[in-house]
Amino acid sequence: MLLKSHASLRRFIDDVGTVDAVGIEERVAKFTTRSLKKKSKLFGLKLAASMIDLTTLEGKDTAGKVASLCKKAITPHEGMDVPSTAAVCVYSSMVRHAKRHLVGTNVKVASVATAFPSGQAPLRTRLAEVRAAVGDGADEIDMVINRGAFLTGELSLVQDEISQVLEACGDATLKVILETSELETYDNIRVASFLAMRVLRPGDFVKTSTGKTSANATLGNNQVMLEAIRDFYLETGIPISMKPAGGIRTAKQALHFLIAVKETLGDAWLNNTRYRFGASSLLNDLLRQIEKELTGAYQAPWNFSDATEGY
Amino acid sequence: MSQRLLITKTPKCYVGGAFIRSESGRVAELHDASGAFFANIAQCTRKDLRNAVEAAAKAGPGWAKRTAFNRGQILYRMAEMIEARSLELAEAIMLGGGSKAEAAREVAASIERIVHYAGWTDKYEQILGSVNPVASPHFNFTVTEPMGIIGIIAPDDSPLLALISLILPAITSGNCVVALASQTQPYPSILLGEMLATSDLPGGVVNLLTGQRSDLIHTFATHEHLRGISGVVNASDRKQLKLGAAESVKRVRLQKSEEAIDWFADSAQGLYDIREWIEFKTTWHPIGA
Numbered sequence: 001m002l003l004k005s006h007a008s009l010r011r012f013i014d015d016v017g018t019v020d021a022v023g024i025e026e027r028v029a030k031f032t033t034r035s036l037k038k039k040s041k042l043f044g045l046k047l048a049a050s051m052i053d054l055t056t057l058e059g060k061d062t063a064g065k066v067a068s069l070c071k072k073a074i075t076p077h078e079g080m081d082v083p084s085t086a087a088v089c090v091y092s093s094m095v096r097h098a099k100r101h102l103v104g105t106n107v108k109v110a111s112v113a114t115a116f117p118s119g120q121a122p123l124r125t126r127l128a129e130v131r132a133a134v135g136d137g138a139d140e141i142d143m144v145i146n147r148g149a150f151l152t153g154e155l156s157l158v159q160d161e162i163s164q165v166l167e168a169c170g171d172a173t174l175k176v177i178l179e180t181s182e183l184e185t186y187d188n189i190r191v192a193s194f195l196a197m198r199v200l201r202p203g204d205f206v207k208t209s210t211g212k213t214s215a216n217a218t219l220g221n222n223q224v225m226l227e228a229i230r231d232f233y234l235e236t237g238i239p240i241s242m243k244p245a246g247g248i249r250t251a252k253q254a255l256h257f258l259i260a261v262k263e264t265l266g267d268a269w270l271n272n273t274r275y276r277f278g279a280s281s282l283l284n285d286l287l288r289q290i291e292k293e294l295t296g297a298y299q300a301p302w303n304f305s306d307a308t309e310g311y
Numbered sequence: 312m313s314q315r316l317l318i319t320k321t322p323k324c325y326v327g328g329a330f331i332r333s334e335s336g337r338v339a340e341l342h343d344a345s346g347a348f349f350a351n352i353a354q355c356t357r358k359d360l361r362n363a364v365e366a367a368a369k370a371g372p373g374w375a376k377r378t379a380f381n382r383g384q385i386l387y388r389m390a391e392m393i394e395a396r397s398l399e400l401a402e403a404i405m406l407g408g409g410s411k412a413e414a415a416r417e418v419a420a421s422i423e424r425i426v427h428y429a430g431w432t433d434k435y436e437q438i439l440g441s442v443n444p445v446a447s448p449h450f451n452f453t454v455t456e457p458m459g460i461i462g463i464i465a466p467d468d469s470p471l472l473a474l475i476s477l478i479l480p481a482i483t484s485g486n487c488v489v490a491l492a493s494q495t496q497p498y499p500s501i502l503l504g505e506m507l508a509t510s511d512l513p514g515g516v517v518n519l520l521t522g523q524r525s526d527l528i529h530t531f532a533t534h535e536h537l538r539g540i541s542g543v544v545n546a547s548d549r550k551q552l553k554l555g556a557a558e559s560v561k562r563v564r565l566q567k568s569e570e571a572i573d574w575f576a577d578s579a580q581g582l583y584d585i586r587e588w589i590e591f592k593t594t595w596h597p598i599g600a
Contacts, residue, residue, distance in 0.1 A: 297533035297559065298361050301368070311371035311459050311487075 008153040009191065016194045017231070019186035019224055028219035031259045041255070042293050048254040049076060049286045050083040051272045052279055053110050053243065056090060057117075057211070063097040066090055070101035077287045077304065080294075085283065086272040087140060091116070092133040099137035110140035110175070114165060117179075117210035119144035123161060130168040140173040141165070142278075144210060145192065147182045155195060163199045175205035175243055178225075181215035186224045193228035197240045203273065204240060211246030211278060218247075222257060226264040233265075242269070245278025251289040254282060281306075322350050322497075324521055325504025326359070327366030328514015333522065334358050341498060344408040352497050355522035357530040360489065363518040364536050367460045367487035370515025375457050375485035379433035382485065386429035389510040390422050393503075397422070400502055404471055407496040420575050421475045427580050428479040435484065435585050443593070450596040455589040457485035458562070462531045464524065464542025466566075470496035471503065472574045477541050480584035482516055489518045489537070497521040528552065535559045539588055543568050562587070 036044055054073045056065060066088070073085040087108040088098050095111045102109055111133040115121035130141055143165045149157045166174050176196040180189050196206050206225055208217040222244045229240050242261070248254055254277060261269050269275050284304040291299050322341075323330035332338075335358075338351035374382075393400065397418045404414040436455055443451040461481040465474040470493040481488050492500030504519045520527070528548050531540055532555025539562040540552055549565050556563045564587050566572060573579065 297535055297555075298357075298364070298530065300536040303535065311368050311375075 006153070008155055009188075012155055012191050012194070013187055016190060016228075019190050019227075021186050024186060024220055024223050028223050028260065031219060031256050031263070034259050036255055036259075038293075042290065044255050044258055045251055045286050045290045045293065046082055047270065048251070048258060048277065049283060049290075050086060051275055052085040052277050052283050052286075053087045053089040053245075054085045054283060055088075055211070055245075055278055055280045056094075057112060061091060061094055063094070066094045066097045067101055070098055070107070072283070072305070073107045074102070074105050076283055077291075080287065080290065082287065082290060086276055089142065089278060092129050092136070092138070095133050095136040095138045108139040109137060110142055111136075111138040112142040112144075112210075113138075114143040116142070116144055116177075117212035119146055120148075123164065126161075127164060127168045130165055134168070134170055134172050138172055140175060141169050142175040142177060142207060144177045144179060145196070147179055150183065150188070150192060150195075155191070158192075159195050159199055162196055166199060166201070166204075173204055174200065175207045176200065177207045177210055177245075179210055179213065180208045180217075180221040180225075181213045186221070189221055189224045190228050193225050194232065197228070197232045197238070200238075200240055202238050202240070205243045205276065206240060207243040207245055207278065209244075209246040209278075213246075216246030216248075217244035217257075217278075219256060219260060223260055223264065226260060230265055239268070239274065241274045241276070243276040243278055248277055248279050249281050249285065251282070251285045254279075254286065320350060322352055322501040322521075323504075324353055324355060324359070324501070324519055325507060326363045326515075326518045326520070327369070328508065330504070330508075331359070331362075334362070339523075341406070343406045349406060350498070352501075352521050354526070355491075355520040356526060359520055359522075360527055360530050360534070363489040363520060364460055364534060366515040367489055367518055368536065370513050371457075371459060371485075371487045374482070374487060374513055374516045377485070379436065382483065383429045383432035385511045386425055386432065386479075386483070389507065389512060390425040390429065392506045392510040393418070393422050393425070396502070396506060400471060400499060403499045403502050404496070406498055407470065416575075417469060417472045421472045424472070424475055424479060424580055428483045428585075431582065431585060432483050435582055438582060439586055439589070439591075445595070448598045450598050451593065452596075453591050453593045455484065456592055458588055458590055459486060459538035460536060461486050461488050461539045461541055461588055462534070462537045463488050463490035464528075464531065464540065464544055464548075465490060465493050465500075466543035466568055466572070467493045467495045469574045471499040473543065473572070474500055474503070476574055476579050476584075477543075478517060480580075481539075481541065481588045483585050484589050486538075486588050487516050487518075489520065491520050491522070491524065491527055491531075494522075494524050524548070529555070532556060533559055537561055539563065540565070541587070542566070543572065545569065 073088045087110040089110040092111045098109045113129045113133045114126035178192045287304045288299045333353040333355045335356045337354040341349045341352045343349045400418045401414040441453045445451040463477045500519050532552045541564045543566045545568045
């Protein structure tokens with residue numbers, strides 16, 4: 001079994017090329033040294049806000065919580081010149097609640113599906129969940145790949161499942177979550193990216209993580225995927241979009257990711273049809289920093305609907 | 312035996328339970344009373360102040376939730392840690408001139424002040440809280456709550472005692488502080504940070520910065536996350552702090568640096584200093600329900 005998995009992975013890596021791990025680490029370390037000031041910083045902060053998939057993925061989600069999240073997504077902060085977020089991202093059972101509040105706005109409804117976050121359910125169950133979410137009005141579907149199959153070398157199974165989910169999506173945009181923390185190496189992340197991209201349509205996404213494991217989106221795995229997207233685009237002319245998710249909590253981190261996009265894929269990817277952030281608490285920190293740029297005073301979190309226990 | 316290599320110390324600020332240099336990388340030379348070079352002191356900036364406030368915000372809820380008795384135990388432990396290194400502290404105070412006896416007296420008074428507030432932690436509530444008479448069938452009572460993060464601006468003189476006298480009444484009730492140490496004599500605050508790190512006081516409850524007052528006053532004044540400012544400052548700084556506080560709605564208690572303050576006096580400590588940094592909450596509870 002092990003031999004077989006190595007052989008199929010090996011063949012694929014020979015095909016798409018390997019990743020220079022040390023080079024990637026050095027490259028991304030440079031992204032955190034760029035100095036963004038004044039107007040360009042404000043531009044970056046607002047751009048990041050417009051790229052957010054405002055997310056709530058908890059067992060305790062209710063229709064009420066989703067409703068308030070939708071209001072926040074449409075108008076992030078009363079009286080501030082800041083764009084709506086790109087989408088609201090919820091569990092499939094919450095899609096109909098979210099849809100009710102977002103009809104007629106430019107905020108999309110994204111739904112995680114395919115037995116998120118583990119993906120450990122029979123394929124027909126996963127496909128049924130996708131169809132149900134699309135039927136309830138989801139504009140975008142976030143699926144997880146079959147990591148078990150990937151790690152045992154059944155790459156074509158992984159790809160077939162993505163194709164079937166894609167078919168079930170219909171017109172809805174598909175985001176393929178690789179769950180990078182479970183793929184172990186940068187080489188594997190590149191392989192998984194190509195596996196997905198070769199069946200995706202222009203405008204579909206590859207996405208780093210579920211946000212449900214200990215390790216989430218990092219500048220490193222973001223960079224590996226951005227370079228995979230670049231290489232794939234140069235080879236085929238098909239633009240694939242990118243969504244890092246999980247662990248991006250501060251405005252500063254978001255700006256680092258945007259710098260990576262700017263310097264790897266260029267301005268064509270600096271919009272919310274080509275790049276997204278999966279995040280819940282990031283939006284409030286962006287608002288804090290935007291207000292700080294506008295007023296010059298550091299802001300308290302309680303001005304931005306954060307639960308702070310009075311501190 | 313060959314001559315020993317000279318080991319010079321880099322004094323670092325105590326922020327969020329860790330020892331940091333300023334993000335600016337800037338330092339200023341500190342000289343002893345004879346004018347000889349002693350050490351490079353970090354020149355903290357508004358970004359260091361911002362980071363310290365974030366650290367305080369993280370530590371705050373946990374500190375406020377501890378029992379009053381436990382806060383008292385921790386403050387007492389602080390006194391123990393300082394007592395053990397009192398000679399070192401006295402030498403740090405003597406860098407600014409002054410006699411050995413005066414320095415020793417300041418350290419002793421500082422330790423006693425800590426013990427004083429350690430005693431108050433589980434007692435102030437009984438005096439400041441109240442049961443209020445009301446003309447309806449309600450049980451009406453008032454309790455206290457800490458305010459949040461308090462900014463401290465220490466005077467140049469009495470670099471240890473004044474700093475401690477400003478910090479303690481705030482943290483006794485569960486507030487956290489971000490303090491700017493004496494500009495001319497910062498070294499005692501560096502040692503104080505090292506002692507706090509070993510004193511069971513959770514990291515982030517007390518954050519100690521060094522540097523130029525003029526670099527930081529504006530940020531102290533305007534930072535919305537600070538709930539109060541306690542300091543000894545001159546007339547122009549008082550004006551700036553009050554204007555900023557009016558905008559960001561924070562409580563200020565400013566003492567005049569133009570006037571001599573007797574930090575050793577009993578009037579420099581006590582219940583009413585604690586009262587400056589708490590909020591009162593009154594609850595109406597129906598009787599019989």
